[in-house]
C-alpha cells in the first residue's frame with residue numbers, strides 16, 4: 497500500500513495512504529521527499545536499560561583507598577549515542593550512573609542537540625556497598641530519604657535502589673520517591689520480587705529474581721547449602737526453582753497486581769552464559785563499541801569471572817527456564833519492555849536491542865508483541881506515549897525503516913533501510 501508520513505519541525509504532522517495531501521502537491525519543490533518504496537516503517541525503538549554515559553570499570557583511588565570504580569569519557573557517550581541511533585534506537589531510559597552527567601545528557605536531548613536520544617534518567621545507584629562513580633550510600637548522618645531528595649533536586653526521573661539495601665531502607669526510599677513524584681527502580685536478589693512489589697516499587701530490572709524466598713522449602717534448603725556467592729547464583733537459583741510453584745505464581749501475581757514494570761535484559765545474561773564462546777567475545781559487532789569498554793571486558797570486568805567449563809554448561813542448561821519465566825511473566829500481564837544493560841560486558845549499543853527482541857521471540861512471545869514491547873508498549877510504561885512509540889500525528893518523528901517485514905521474522909529488524917530521528921534522516925544508514 498502507498499503510505500506516507502509528513503514531518504514538520506521534527507514532529508509527525510500527518511500520516512496516510514494513497515494520494516499525497518494537497519499541501520505536499522502544492523509545495524513539492526520546497527518539501528524534502530524521501531522515497532522509501534518497499535520498506536516497512538516502525539516507530540523508533542526504545543531501550544529501557546541503557547547506561548549511555550557509563551565508561552569502563554577500572555581500578556580507582558577514592559579518598560586514599562584503591563578500589564574498583566567506573567570511569568567516564570564523553571567520547572564513549574558520543575559513540576554509544578551514535579551507534580544506538582544507527583540501529584534505530586531513538587529513546588532510552590538510563591537506569592544509573594553519575595547523577596550530574598546523566599541529567600546533563602537528558603537536558604542536551606531536551607534541547608534537541610544532535611546525536612542525543614530522548615531520555616529518562618536515574619542518577620547514582622543507591623546501595624550500601626561502595627562502587628566508586630556508580631553508587632552512593634546512605635549513612636547514619638545521611639538517611640536514604642536525603643539521598644533520594646538530593647537526586648530529585650538534581651533532576652532525575654527515577655531513583656535506582658540496589659541489591660544490598662534492607663527491606664526497611666527500600667521501603668523508606670520508595671516512599672520518599674513517591675512523595676516527590678519520581679519513580680523507583682529496584683535491582684534485587686536477596687529481597688523477593690513479591691516483597692519489592694508489595695513495597696510499591698515501579699520497576700524491576702533483570703530476569704534474575706534469585707531470592708531464596710522464592711524457592712520451595714525443600715529446594716531452598718538445598719540451594720542455600722550449595723550456593724556460591726556472586727554471579728553463580730544466576731544459574732544455581734534457576735537449577736532449584738520450580739516455575740509452577742506457589743512462590744513463583746504469587747510473585748507474578750504481585751507484579752501484575754501492582755503493575756510492576758520489568759525489563760529482562762536477557763542479552764546481558766546470554767553474554768555471561770556463553771562467555772566462553774567466540775561468538776560473544778570475538779563478535780565482529782564489537783568493533784562498534786568503544787575500545788576502552790571492550791578492553792575492560794577482556795581484562796577484568798565480567799559477570800562470568802572465575803567460571804569453569806562446568807559452570808558454563810550448567811548455566812546453558814537452565815537458559816530455557818530463563819526464557820520460560822520471561823514468557824510466563826508476559827502472558828500473565830506483567831508490563832514488560834526491552835532493555836540491554838548497555839555499558840555492561842559484550843552489550844553492543846543498539847544492536848543488542850535487536851538481539852533482545854530475538855531472545856524474547858525465542859521465549860515464545862509473538863513477533864507483534866515483541867515489537868510492541870520495543871516501541872508503543874515501552875513508551876506507555878515510561879509515560880512517554882505523548883512523545884514517542886507510535887507513528888501518529890503530534891509525536892516525535894522517530895522512525896525506523898526496514899527492507900523486510902519483522903512480522904515474518906523478528907531478525908528482519910536488523911535489515912535497516914534508514915532511520916529518522918527528530919525528523920532528521922540519519923545519513924549513515926541505509927537508503928538515505
Ligand SMILES: [Zn+2]
Pocket residue numbers: 545547591592837
Ligand atoms: Zn544496569
